[in-house]
Amino acid sequence: MFDLSAIGIAYGSLLMLGLLILLLLTGMQLAFVTGLVALIFTIGWFGVDAMPLITSRMYSFVGAYVFLAVPMFVLMAALLDRSGIAVDLFDAMKKVARKLRGGVAVQTLIVAVILASMSGVIGGETVLLGILALPQMLRLGYNRKLAIGTTCAGGALGTMMPPSIVLIIYGMTASVSIGELFKAAFLPASILAGCYVAYVLIRCYLNPSLAPLPTAEEMAADDERDINYMKALFFPGLTVVIVLGSIYTGIASVTEASALGVVGIMLSALIRGELNFEMIRDSAKATMQTCGMIIWIGIGASALVGVYNLMGGIDFVESVILSLSDGHVMTTVLIMMVILLVLGMFLDWVGVALLTMPIFVPIITNLGLDPIWFGVVFCLNMQVSFLSPPFGPAAFYLKSVAPKDISLGEIFSALVPFIVLQILVLALVIIFPQLALWWQ
Amino acid sequence: ADFTFKVQSSDPSGDKNFQVQQQWAERVGKMSGGRLEIKLLPVGSVVKHTETLDAIKMGILDGQVTATGYFSGKDPAFGLIGNTVGAWSSTTQLLQYINYGGGYELMTELYAPYGVKFVGGSTTGVESFVSKVPVDGVDDLKGLKLRAPEGLVQKVFAAAGAAPVNLPGSEVFTALSKGVIDAADYTVFSTNQKAGMNDIAQHPVQPGFHSLPLIDISVSQKKWDKLPADLQEILTVSVRDFAQDITTQLRIADLQAVKEASNNPDITIHDWSAEERKKFRAIARSQWEEFAKESDNAMKVYQSVTAYLETNGLL
Amino acid sequence: MEQHGRTRLDRWILWVGNLLSLLFVFTVAISFFEILMRYLFNSPTIWVHESAAFIGGSLFVIGGAYALANNKHVRVVLIYDQVSSRARCYLNIFHSLAGLVFAGMLAYGAWMMASSAWLSPLGELRLERSGSAWNPAFPALLKALILLVVCVMFVQFLLHLLDDFRQLGRLKRGGKADV
Ligand code: NA
Ligand code: NA
Secondary structure: OOOHHHHHHHHHHHHHHHHHHHHHHOOOEHHHHHHHHHHHHHHHHHOHHHOHHHHHHHHHHHOOHHHHHHHHHHHHHHHHHHOOHHHHHHHHHHHHHOOOOOHHHHHHHHHHHHHHHHOOOOOHHHHHHHHHHHHHHHHOOOOHHHHHHHHHHHHHHHHOOOOOHHHHHHHHHHOOOHHHHHHHHHHHHHHHHHHHHHHHHHHHHHOHHHOOOOOHHHHHHHHHOOOOHHHHHHHHHHHHHHHHHHHHOOOOOHHHHHHHHHHHHHHHHHHOOOOOHHHHHHHHHHHHHHHHHHHHHHHHHHHHHHHHHHOOHHHHHHHHHHHHHOOOHHHHHHHHHHHHHHHHHHOOHHHHHHHHHHHHHHHHHHOOOOHHHHHHHHHHHHHHHHHOOOOOHHHHHHHHHOOOOOOHHHHHHHHHHHHHHHHHHHHHHHHOOHHHHOOO | OOEEEEEEEOOOOOOHHHHHHHHHHHHHHHHOOOOEEEEEEOOOOOOOHHHHHHHHHOOOOOEEEEEHHHHOOOOHHHHHHHOOOOOOOOHHHHHHHHHHOOHHHHHHHHHHHHOEEEEEEEEOOOOOEEEOOOOOOHHHHOOOEEEOOOOHHHHHHHHOOOEEEOOOHHHHHHHHHOOOOOEEEOOOHHHHHHOOHHHHOOOOEOOOOOOOOEEEEEEEHHHHHHOOHHHHHHHHHHHHHHHHHHHHHHHHHHHHHHHHHHOOOOOOOEOOOHHHHHHHHHHHHHHHHHHHOOOHHHHHHHHHHHHHHHHOOOO | OOOOOOOHHHHHHHHHHHHHHHHHHHHHHHHHHHHHHHHHOOOOOOOHHHHHHHHHHHHHHHHHHHHHHOOOOOEOOOOOOOOOHHHHHHHHHHHHHHHHHHHHHHHHHHHHHHHHHHEOOOOOEOOOOOOOOOOOOHHHHHHHHHHHHHHHHHHHHHHHHHHHHHHHHHHHOOOOOOO
């Protein structure tokens, strides 16, 4: 049989990359693209006998206990979505925010941060804000791009603000404490959210027509809805305290904390009189779907990494990066950032994490840099990947609930300033690692 | 090179152990005049650490540098010989058993059905016991909330009256500092000291009494059989030297770390008497016996180890 | 939540998957139980972590077939959405074929893996266990489940392929495709 290994690791790597891109562009499912390429290379390079390599990686990947946090967070988001908790939170905030120029946009971001502190997945939040906030801003006559960008970038914060599945997966591949990663991500996440708020306020101040204030009639109409502020703020607050509190104090592992979060939301829904079997069943279904999707992307990527490592890929990429950077620390980090940003345009974050981190993290530690800091940097990179075309999950999620006349192209162009802000904060954290590590 | 072996380690590439293994791999290359090349891969880079035995059998990997205990799920015998909790008080005791006391022959027999050739055994260092409270003997273990990996280690500590908790290694530091646990089975003294474990848990027991893992270097039997006799011998001797090298390097590091820690007035190092160590070993033995009942191979391990300990006056 | 499987097998997978998805809620319950036992009664369980990880792992594997049945696996649709329905139909045929090869080879690998988890090297039945204090046979069970699921996915891809050809035929006759 044809022995692929004859072409050597350099051409092998190129062929692998080419094949990946080619198959991706045919619209084939990402999980199967990576898996199939892994398979082709396993057989081509090592022969049919090496096939169990792929299934062995699959087995190892799905069996990790810490992964269980993923469905828990998805379940939390799904339950939140189906209860009135988020709606109440949003409406309560509106009464305070509406008198401010750009207030509803700012309020959207604040609600996004609160939701992000409860849950750790992308998708649920973007959809929620897309349903809650976007129509209100559009109705008030907010600038479309500003409204779309705020909603989308705010929704993506779900994985930047701890808890976050991106940090969990990173912690697993880099074998560093997930609790410490969460601590480290907190300030950079707040800075990023702060930048979004500042951007909105400054633009609205410079050009008030971007964000008209509600008329007296609209305000009066809003006032008719009676909101119990205590109730609106109490349940989200309680869940945040349970999830983050149990992780930071070390009472519970991340997986257990996420389970506590689900219990917290269910309890809140129960007290609010909203909990029913229908809601639980639908949330569980949504969890099955999202997890099947996320985890299988991970399976494919993990298989590909296993084969690539066996081919001698780690050494190859490491030597390429180090020779390009000539051993210069900052240049090495910058090369990694470019690789991450480019991969983030085409691949899902799980794929990017599993493909690159086994190679990058050892280089980072060998250079004497802190892998916890690098985890935060990675997480910021993935914020960009959620918004960057052509494969921008946050944009896709928003598109699925946005009014029909908003095209994907319009969403992506609305996201440009927010991507710039993300890269700005990314640079900030690279230049000042203390922003992530001040608590050490 | 005439022969290339892809060998997966059970340590991450940043780890000190991995670096010493890397030096071993390079040494094999030089000793064989470049005819035999060992390509060392870090943990999990090809398969999970518990799957390397299967991977060698199926021809995916050519060899492993791993803690034998990881295969306990395949056969309890590997769990028992991989870490005969409480049996060894020094690395020389274990190496002596492996090289001259019947261990080599036993391991060769246990691996043979998997198509895996046991080239040689090694170890790290006797793990030091991390503790926030003074623990000077078996009695002090009663009610102690401690982190221990699952399996025999947990069983032995439970039998000694402690309350073992299962935590991943990465969470041990936080759990100790928050007081979720009082003590932990972690790793050797020098690493604990460097990680700051002794600063938050200021009553380490050193030398430890509980845990000394068997590290094995093994290769595919098929590939081994293809090697000429001189390369087989070079590989065997290189592993014996590797065991000497890694245990000595770790002992030196431990001694330096102990010196550093004793200069710190906040840290009290506890050293158990031979009496207490023997008491702990007796408790452990009852658990080995339980473990031995789980498979015929495990019984063979139990008989071989206890016979050796008895002959040498350790039991 | 709207769900539509293309084939009867897909609809059956969705039905089973919907039922099994409730096990996610069950893992929440046992994890909560573990935390209660640990802090309220100071007696942590030995079975929760491993059971939860096993249930989760099993659902993740099944989730692959589930998302395939519901056509929810992520794709890059840059070109896929732009081309004519005829071209898209050819792409679908290619995807199903590639998937068929993928699942078929996976089944072979899974068979090798599962048999070494169920049989000792000497050929007698001995399930691979976790090696923990509780020592359940979850590794052997999970490996067998992987084999089962990739076999199901193989049939799924096969049925999709047949359906793709049916769609193509309909397009050639000037009709409309419904995928
Ligand atoms: Na979050
Ligand atoms: Na992107």
